[in-house]
Amino acid sequence: MFxxxxxxxxxxxxxxxxxxxxxxxxxxxxLEEVQSLFEENSKDVNTITEDNTAxxxxxxxxxxxxxxxxxxxxxxxxxxxxxxxxxRWELGSIIPPEISKNLIxxxxxxxxxxxxxxxxxxxxxGEDGLNILNDIQPPKSLYIEVRCIQDYGRLEFDGQSVMLxxxxxxxxxxxxxxxxxxxxxxxxxxx
Amino acid sequence: xxxxxxxxxxxxxxxxxxxLILVNFDVDGICASKILQSLFKNDNVVxxxxxxxxxKDMKSAYDDNAEDIEYVVxxxxxxxxxxxxxxxxxxxxxxxxxxxxxxxDLKNVYNEKQIKxxxxxxxxxxxxxxxxxxxxxxxxxxxxxxxxxxEEESAQNRRLRQHEARIxxxxxxxxxxxxxxxxxxxxxxxxxxxxxxxxxAYEMSWQMSRDNLDMVWWxxxxxxxxxxxxxxxxxxxxxxxxxxxxxxxxxxxxxxxxIDKQQLSAIKVTYDKDLRLALYRHWTVEDSLKHSLPxxxxxxxxxxxxxxxxxxxxAEMGLPLCQSKQKFTSMDLTLRNEFKDxxxxxxxxxxxxxxxxxxxxMQYGYRFKYCATDIVYAMLAILESTGRDRPPQLCFLEASDxxxxxxxxxxxxxIEKAKIMLGYVFKAAQSxxxxxxxTNAGNFLYVVISEGMLHHHLFAHPHMLLMLAQFILRxxxxxxxxxxxxxxxxxxxxxxxxxxxxxxxxxVPPVLEEQPRSFFGKxxxxxxxxxxxxxxxxxxxxxxxRLKSEDRPKFFDALSALLQ
Numbered sequence: 001m002f003x004x005x006x007x008x009x010x011x012x013x014x015x016x017x018x019x020x021x022x023x024x025x026x027x028x029x030x031l032e033e034v035q036s037l038f039e040e041n042s043k044d045v046n047t048i049t050e051d052n053t054a055x056x057x058x059x060x061x062x063x064x065x066x067x068x069x070x071x072x073x074x075x076x077x078x079x080x081x082x083x084x085x086x087x088r089w090e091l092g093s094i095i096p097p098e099i100s101k102n103l104i105x106x107x108x109x110x111x112x113x114x115x116x117x118x119x120x121x122x123x124x125x126g127e128d129g130l131n132i133l134n135d136i137q138p139p140k141s142l143y144i145e146v147r148c149i150q151d152y153g154r155l156e157f158d159g160q161s162v163m164l165x166x167x168x169x170x171x172x173x174x175x176x177x178x179x180x181x182x183x184x185x186x187x188x189x190x191x
Numbered sequence: 192x193x194x195x196x197x198x199x200x201x202x203x204x205x206x207x208x209x210x211l212i213l214v215n216f217d218v219d220g221i222c223a224s225k226i227l228q229s230l231f232k233n234d235n236v237v238x239x240x241x242x243x244x245x246x247k248d249m250k251s252a253y254d255d256n257a258e259d260i261e262y263v264v265x266x267x268x269x270x271x272x273x274x275x276x277x278x279x280x281x282x283x284x285x286x287x288x289x290x291x292x293x294x295x296d297l298k299n300v301y302n303e304k305q306i307k308x309x310x311x312x313x314x315x316x317x318x319x320x321x322x323x324x325x326x327x328x329x330x331x332x333x334x335x336x337x338x339x340x341x342e343e344e345s346a347q348n349r350r351l352r353q354h355e356a357r358i359x360x361x362x363x364x365x366x367x368x369x370x371x372x373x374x375x376x377x378x379x380x381x382x383x384x385x386x387x388x389x390x391x392a393y394e395m396s397w398q399m400s401r402d403n404l405d406m407v408w409w410x411x412x413x414x415x416x417x418x419x420x421x422x423x424x425x426x427x428x429x430x431x432x433x434x435x436x437x438x439x440x441x442x443x444x445x446x447x448x449x450i451d452k453q454q455l456s457a458i459k460v461t462y463d464k465d466l467r468l469a470l471y472r473h474w475t476v477e478d479s480l481k482h483s484l485p486x487x488x489x490x491x492x493x494x495x496x497x498x499x500x501x502x503x504x505x506a507e508m509g510l511p512l513c514q515s516k517q518k519f520t521s522m523d524l525t526l527r528n529e530f531k532d533x534x535x536x537x538x539x540x541x542x543x544x545x546x547x548x549x550x551x552x553m554q555y556g557y558r559f560k561y562c563a564t565d566i567v568y569a570m571l572a573i574l575e576s577t578g579r580d581r582p583p584q585l586c587f588l589e590a591s592d593x594x595x596x597x598x599x600x601x602x603x604x605x606i607e608k609a610k611i612m613l614g615y616v617f618k619a620a621q622s623x624x625x626x627x628x629x630t631n632a633g634n635f636l637y638v639v640i641s642e643g644m645l646h647h648h649l650f651a652h653p654h655m656l657l658m659l660a661q662f663i664l665r666x667x668x669x670x671x672x673x674x675x676x677x678x679x680x681x682x683x684x685x686x687x688x689x690x691x692x693x694x695x696x697x698x699v700p701p702v703l704e705e706q707p708r709s710f711f712g713k714x715x716x717x718x719x720x721x722x723x724x725x726x727x728x729x730x731x732x733x734x735x736x737r738l739k740s741e742d743r744p745k746f747f748d749a750l751s752a753l754l755q
Contacts, residue, residue, distance in 0.1 A: 143235050145228070147588065154258075160209050162239055163256045167584035169240035171232055189588070190597075 002037070002065035006030045006072035013076060019083050021102045027073065034069050037062045084111055088118070089133060144174050146186040155180070192303045193312040194287070197395040201287050201309055205236060210262040212240045213249055213269070215731050216583065217654075218570045220267035221591045222389035222413035223289060226406050227264065230396055242587040245729035246272055253278050260284070267291055267388050268731045273298045274306060289388045291417070292731055294378055297324050309391060319374040326367065382733045383708040384422040389413025390431060397438065404458050407438045408563075409594055411460070411551045412570075415563040420654070421661060421707050425545070432549050436462045439551070458555045458596070465550035466531055469613055470565055473606050476515040476522070476530070477501070482613040488665040489543040493621040504541055508533040555596050569593050569605030572612045575652040615646050616655065620662045629667050631679070634754045637747055638663055640685035650685035651695055653735050659683060660699045668702045677703045680711070682750070687737050693727070694743060698734045709734045718749040 005026050012023060041062050044055045084107065087095055093115050100108070123129040152164035157176045164170070164185065170177075172186075180186045194200040210231075214224040224240065231238050239260075241252040249268055257263070257278075263286045265274075270290030275298065280286070288299065289309045293316075299306045301321055312318075393410035396402045414435065418428035439460045446457075468486065471479035480486045480501055490504065491497040505515050510533070514522050522530075531547075538546045551563045573590040577583045592598045593605050622644065623629065629638045638660070640650050650656045660683035668677045680701045687695040698711025712733030719726035724742030738746060 141232070141235070143232065143237070145232065160237060161259050162209070162237070163258060165255050167242075167582065168252075168256065169588075171228070171236065171238045173237075 002033070002062075003068050003072070005033065006069045009076045010072050013079050017083070019080060019087070019099050019102050022080070022104045022107070023076075024104070027076070030069050030073055034066050037066050037069075041066075080107065081110060085114065088114060092133070093119075139174055142174055143171050144177065145189045146170050146172055146177050146181065147189050148185065149187050150185045152180065152185045192300070192307055193315075194307040194309055195311050197309055197391075198398050201307065202230070202395060202399065204285075205262050205264070205287070206234050207236065208262055209237045209260060210239075210264055211253075211256050211260045212238055212264045212266060213243050213252055214240060214587075215267035216242055216244050216574055216587060217267055218416035218567055218574070218590070219291060219387050219389050219413040221570065221587070222409040222416075222594065223387075223392040224266045225409050225591060225594050226389060226392040226396060227266070229406065230399075230401065233401070242584055243268060244583060245731070246277065247729055250277055253280075257281075257284070262287065265290065270295050270299060270308065271382070271731065271733065272296055275302065280305065289391060290731075291384050291386060291388045291422075292733075293383050293385045294318075294381075297375075297378070301325065309395075310385075314386070317378065319378055323374045324371055380713055381708040381710055382712040383706065384417060387414040387417050387423075387431070390435070393438075402438070402442065404439070404442050404460055405596070407435060407442060408458075408460055408551075408553055411435050411439075411563050412566050412594065415551070416567045416571075419564060419567050420657060424706050429549070432462070432551070435551070436549075458553065461552050461554070462549055463552060464531075464547050465552075465562060465564075466534055467546055467548050467564075468534075470568055470606060470609060472519050472560075472562070473565065474610060475518055476505070476510065478610070478614075479519075480504075482610075482617050484662060484665060485543055485546050487617065487662070488669050489541060491666070491670060493617075493624050493666060500541070504537060507537055507540075559596065559599060561602070565606060565609075566593055566602065568609035568613070569602055571654050572608035573601075573605045575612065575649075575655050576608055577652070612649075612655065615649055616659050616662060619644065619646070619650065619659055620666060623663060624666055624670070629663060629681075631676075632747060632751045634751065635680045635682060636664065636667065636676070637682040637684070639743070640683070642686055642689070647685060651687045653695065653697065653730060653732070656683055656685055656695055656697050657699070657735070660697055664699050665702060677701065680704075680709070682711070682747070684738075684743060686740065692740045693737050694740045696736055696738055696743075696746075714750060714753055718746055718753050721753065722746055722749040724749075 009023060009026055009030070012020065041059055044059060048055055048059075084095075084099075084103070087099060088111070095111070103111070122132055125132070146169070148164045148166055148168050148170065151166050155162050155164050155172075155176065157173060162170055162172065164180075169189065170186075177186050181188055212224060212227065214220045228238070228240065239256050241256060243249040243252050249265075253263070257280070261283055263280075263284060265286060265288045267290055269286070270288045271292045271294065273296050274280075274286055274288075282305070284305060286306045287309055288306065295308060295315075295318070297319065299308060300318055301324075387410070389410045390413060393402060393406050396406055411432075414428060414431045417423045418425070423431075439462060443460070467483060468479045469483045471483075480490075481492050486492070486501075487497075490500045492501055502512070505512065508530075510526060510530075514526055519527065534543075535547055538544075552560065553563070554560045570590040570593050573593065574586050577586050589601055589605070592601045619640065623638055623640070628641075629636055640647050640656075640659075650659060660681055663683065664681040667681070668679075678701050681699045682696055683699070684694050684696045687693045696715070698709055698715070700707055700709045700711075712728070715726060715733070715736050716728060718724075719738070719742075722742065722745045724746050725739045726746075727737040729737060
C-alpha cells in the first residue's frame, strides 16, 4: 500500500509532544517509495498512446501518492522544527543534551541560525537591546515575595538597597530578583 | 508616642518607602505580619521581613538590615523594652510598634519623634504622666542663683535663704522620686497582653476598605491564639470574637447573596458554638478528650481513676468505645452529629466547665474545613518544631504557610505535629503529677522538668513549657481541692541548653485570677538581682526568662522570699 510509512511518521508526531529521535529509517523508506513511484511513472508515461489510455489512471494514483508522501514528510520536518523553536523560547539558547542528541545535522544547523537571528533581532530593539524571552506572559505583579536562602550581601536597585541575608523575607521587584532566584540565592515564596 | 489614626499616620507614611518588619515568633505576630504583608504587596512597598526570637535577635536583625532604611515596623516585639537604648538607631529612623505586650516602656511612650506606638492611648491603662516620670528642669538651680544675685541683701541673709531653698529643693526632689518610684512600680508591676496585633492590623485595613475574608480570618486566628494560651481574659476574647463576627458577616454579605446559596467552593467563614476540645475533628474522640485542658482537668484524666471516669462519660453519652477510638471523621454520622449535644448535656454532671465556646470555622471547597483553634495548634506545633535540620526561620515560614489556603499539606502536617505535641504535654504533666513533682513553696508552686524525663528537650520551647505549666497548674489546683492552691501562681522550669547550663523558666498566674496578669516579669528580675544570679530576660514576654541552671535553687528561694 502506498503512503503507509509516511503516515507512520505523522502518527509518531502525534504520540508525544517531545522531540523524539529523528526517524531516519522510515524517512528514507518514504523517500525511496517516492523515487520508485516516480520511476515507474516516467516509464509508463511513454506507453500512453491514443488508443491505450489505461495507464493514465495508474499514473494519477501514483502521482497523488507521491504528493501525499511529500506532504507527510514536510509535516514531519516542520513540526519538529516548530517544537525546536518552542524549546528555544522555553529553555533558552542552549538546549539540553536529551534534545540535542535527537536532532539531525540540518536541524542543529537551523537551530543555530535561528539563535543567531533572534539575537540579532533582540539587539536592535531599544538602545541596548531587550531580552524578549523574559516575561513571555505578562507578570501578575511587578513585585514578588522571596525568601533568602543564602547570604548574598547588598542588592541595589532604583536607588534603594536591600541587605540579603539568609532566612529573611523580602518583597522585591521581579526584574531584580529573577537572576538571583536562578542563581539559587533567593526562593520565590508563593502564597 | 501613640498613633491613633493608623491609616494616615502609619500606613500612608510607610507606603511607597522601603521598610523593615521585625516579627516576634508567635502566632498573633505572624497573623499581623501576614495582613501587613498583603497590604504592602498590593501597594508595592518594598519590605524586608525578619523573624526575631528575642531582644538580642532583634538587635542583630536590626543591625544587619537597618542600612538605608527609614521605617521599621515591629510586630509583637519591642514595645516593652527601651528601643532607643537597645538599638541605638540613627535619628532619621522611625519605629512603628504594633505590640500586644504590656506595659509599654515609658521611654517609648514619651518619645515623640522616633517611636510611634500603634494603638489608641485612651484604651491603655493608667500610664503615668510625663512629669511624674521624667524631670526636665535640671537647669533651674542656676536660674535661682541669678535671681538672688540681683537682690540686695546682707550676705548672711542671702546664704540662709539659699540654704533653705536648697533644702526645700532636696525635699521636693526626694518626694518626687518617691512618687516616681511608686508610679513606676504600679505601672510596671504587672505584665499582661492587650488587644491582638492581628486584629489591630485588620482594623487598619478595614478603615482603608481593603479588608477581605482572608484578612479577617488571619485576625481571627491571632485573637484565637490569645484565647487558647490564656493571654487575655475570657470576657475580652468573647467580646473580640463578637466584633470579628460582625466583620465576617459584613464581608460575607458584601459578596452578595445568601450564605447557604453560595457555592460550596467559595471561602466561607462561620461563627458557631463549638466544643473546646483540641483538634477533635481531626483526631479520635478519646484522644481529644484526653488532651484538652477543660476535660482533662475536670475528669482528672492523668490518673487511672480518671481513665475510668472518661469511660463512664463515654458510656453515658452512648458512644461505643470502638467508635471513640476511631477517627472523628470515620465515626457514624448520627454519633458525629449528636456528639456536641451529648457532651454539652453531660458537662454539668461531670463538672466540665466552659466546654462550649464560640469558634470560627473556615471552609474552602469541599475538603478544606478547619476551625481557628485547629490552625492555632498546628501553627504552634510547627513554630516549636525546631531542630538541627529545621532552623527557627524555616519553622516561621511554614507556620505562616498554614495561613494560606493553598498549602493544605503543610497545615495537615502541622495538625499531626500538634497532636504529638499535645500528647507530650499531657504525658509530661501526667508523670510530673504522679511523681508529685509539684512543690509548694508557700506562696507559689514550682515544678522542674528534670533532664531524666522523656522528651524533656521539647520543653525548651517557650510555648510548650507555657502550655505544660498551665496544664499542671489547673490540674494541681483541681486535684488538691484546697482553696488555697487555686490562688497560687506556678513557675515551671526546664533545661534550655545543656551545654551552656541554662534553663528556661516561665511563670503562670493563679487559676482564680480573673485577669491573666502576671507579676513574674518584675519578680524574676528582682529575685535575680537579690541573689546575684544571671538572668537573661530575652523574650518579649517577660514572664519567660533564661537562667543559669546552677542558680535555680537559690533563685527560687529568693522568689519565695520576695512574694511574701
